[in-house]
Amino acid sequence: MPVTMPYDLPARAVLESERIFVMSDERAGHQDIRPLRIAIVNLMPVKIVAETxxxxxxxxxxxxxxxxxxxxxxxxxRTTSAEHLEAFYSTFDDVSEQHFDGLVITGAPVERLDFAQVDYWPELTRILDWSRTNVQSTLHVCWGAQAALYRHYGIGKYEMPQKLSGVFSHRLTGRRSAVITGFDDEFVAPHSRYTDVRADDVEATGEIEVLARSDEAGVFLAATPDGRQVFVTGHPEYDADTLAREYARDREQGLPVPVPAHYFRDDDPTALPVNRWRGHGHLLFANWLNYCVYQETPFDPPA
Incomplete structure (x- = not known):
């Protein structure tokens, strides 16, 4: 079945070229089913790329x-036009009285700032608080996960000596959550961040289970037992070349960033990167939609 999106959204043409079934708002309105209502809080600078x-x-x-x-x-x-936002985006005030089956909160390149220093932090805290009553399940990604862990549980983040960038091996540490159904015991996923959360702090809440971690990159996946809060510290949504583009951008800006680890063949940044995490990225989102959203949300949502 399709994802419903506005006809002119740039992501539509890309996804259709990949033979992904997408549907216009008009056609979806004639379907005799209730679709899952998923909101995406897109905090990424280049929003069109993140959308896709x-x-x-x-x-x-x-x-x-x-x-x-x-x-x-x-x-x-400063990196997405006002016209694009006006055409395809809403604000929290537009939807604050509504209920959603699922919510995705993306990462943002602000992790080295204290949370209170982020200009939209007050607005984001309103969304995080609202999500606990108006959303069946929320999937937090990278800095979005750090923000939610801090807001909901008081878990702080720690700045690392250098940027963590690369594709790292992870192992499953949790067994009870349906979010990891079908996962290999070991799998790889990209990370791109300057700060970290510690597994001991997460587990000390007594309310969150760490489901997957890496010896190099730390916690990757954690969730509450009821699946209403899911935290992903990496970027399973990244394209094959995303880390390469970030590395080139950082180098052009004169930042002392390392070559992304375990990413380029022989650590040669001129080599063509290969996507080795696509399968588990799809599996993670499919599991979240199925087990945490679809099987738990009521057919008749609150008004």
């Missing part, structure tokens, strides 16, 4: 999904 990456993973399911894109009203984007 996330919608690609959300499409890998037999469920019909109705997408609502949200941006921060309290932040002026």
């Amino acid at each position: 990456q996330l919608l690609r993973l959300l499409s890998h399911t037999p469920l019909q999904i109705d997408i609502t894109l949200l941006h921060m009203a309290s932040h002026v984007s």
Whole structure:
């Protein structure tokens, strides 16, 4: 079944070229089913790229999904046009009285700032608090996961000596959560961040289980037992060349960043990177949609 999105959304053409079934709002309105209502709080600077990456993973399911894109009203984007935001995005005030089956909160390149220093932090805390009552399950990604762990549980983040960038091996440490159904005992996933959360701090809450971790990259996946809060510290949605583009950008800006680990063949940044995490990225999002959202959300949501 398709992801429903506006006809002119740039992601649509990309996904259709990959033979992913997408549907216009008009056609979806004639379907005699209730689609899952999924909101995406897109905090990434280049929003069109992030939209495409996330919608690609959300499409890998037999469920019909109705997408609502949200941006921060309290932040002026310098990398996404006002016309694009006006055409395809809503703000939290537009949807604050609504209920959603699922919510995705993306990462953002602000992890070296204290949370309170982020200009849209007050608005994001409103969304995080609202999600606990108006959303069946929320999937937090990278800095979005750090923000939620801090807001909901008081878990702090720690700055690392250098940027953590690369594709790292992880092992399953949890067994009870349906989010990891079908996962290999060991799998790889990308990370790209300057800060970290510690497994001991997460587990000390007594409310969150660490489901997968890496000896090099630390916690990758954690969730509450009821699946209403899922935290992913990496970027399973990344394209094959995303880390390469980030590395080139950082080098052009004169930042002392390392070559992404375990990413380029022979650690040669001129080599063509290969996507080795696509399968588990799709599986993670499909499991979240199925087990945490679809099987738990009521057919008749609250008004």
